[in-house]
Amino acid sequence: MNFEVLTLFPALFPGPLTSGVTGRGMAAGLISLRIHNLRDYTHDRHRQVDDVPYGGGAGMVLKPEPIFEAVRARVGNGPVILMSPQGPLLNQAVVRQLSAHKDLYLICGRYEGVDERVAAHLVDQEISIGDYVLTGGELPAMVLIDAVSRLIAGVLGSEESPKDESFAERLLEYPHFTRPAVFEGHAVPEVLLSGHHAQIERWRREQAADRTRRRRPDLLRGEK
Numbered sequence: 765m766n767f768e769v770l771t772l773f774p775a776l777f778p779g780p781l782t783s784g785v786t787g788r789g790m791a792a793g794l795i796s797l798r799i800h801n802l803r804d805y806t807h808d809r810h811r812q813v814d815d816v817p818y819g820g821g822a823g824m825v826l827k828p829e830p831i832f833e834a835v836r837a838r839v840g841n842g843p844v845i846l847m848s849p850q851g852p853l854l855n856q857a858v859v860r861q862l863s864a865h866k867d868l869y870l871i872c873g874r875y876e877g878v879d880e881r882v883a884a885h886l887v888d889q890e891i892s893i894g895d896y897v898l899t900g901g902e903l904p905a906m907v908l909i910d911a912v913s914r915l916i917a918g919v920l921g922s923e924e925s926p927k928d929e930s931f932a933e934r935l936l937e938y939p940h941f942t943r944p945a946v947f948e949g950h951a952v953p954e955v956l957l958s959g960h961h962a963q964i965e966r967w968r969r970e971q972a973a974d975r976t977r978r979r980r981p982d983l984l985r986g987e988k
């Protein structure tokens with residue numbers, strides 16, 4: 765899987781993606797990142813990437829030309845994604861769909877946003893990572909890359925493989941415990957020490973269902 769990132773802050777990458785599972789995936793050649801500085805796609809003396817908004821108001825807007833030029837220079841034919849609070853929320857179903865592509869193009873906006881013609885005529889999908897306001901699309905792009913990368917075959921070790929994703933998308937995880945059996949007076953649930961695999965399986969399913977009902981009833985209603 766190859767991620768092509770368009771950004772005004774290329775130095776932010778690969779950042780946290782070099783650590784752990786994603787770092788291993790990159791080292792193994794299963795994941796690649798290519799970072800493009802939007803400023804390199806300008807042609808004026810000042811390498812201007814932003815401008816004042818038509819109609820007035822505060823802040824700056826990213827100009828369309830460098831973004832169109834950068835995307836048009838691309839080699840692969842994967843979807844072009846704009847990280848934006850205006851998009852539908854990223855969830856595991858979207859992550860799974862994205863993981864089927866060979867290349868993804870991720871546009872990271874800054875300031876007040878990008879000229880609307882980018883979203884209207886260049887971008888295939890807008891994606892938000894949550895209903896809060898960040899300073900730029902780079903962290904959202906990293907979140908997307910991280911979530912998609914762990915679904916690429918071979919990136920997770922066989923031990924940690926994403927086993928039943930349809931299950932994982934609908935329910936919260938059951939509680940996990942490791943040694944010691946008693947920590948500061950708090951004991952691990954008896955059933956987990958019993959060695960009865962069928963009972964353990966049932967307990968975990970019940971726990972997952974209970975917690976989802978209590979904490980995230982929206983997941984059970986299929987609202988995501």
Ligand code: 4GX
Binds near residue numbers: 893
């Ligand atoms: N999930 N931001 C992007 C600038 C911007 C605005 C509109 C494109 C269109 C965010 C999020 C997010 C802040 C990143 C505004 N770019 N992105 N930036 N939440 O808050 O994805």
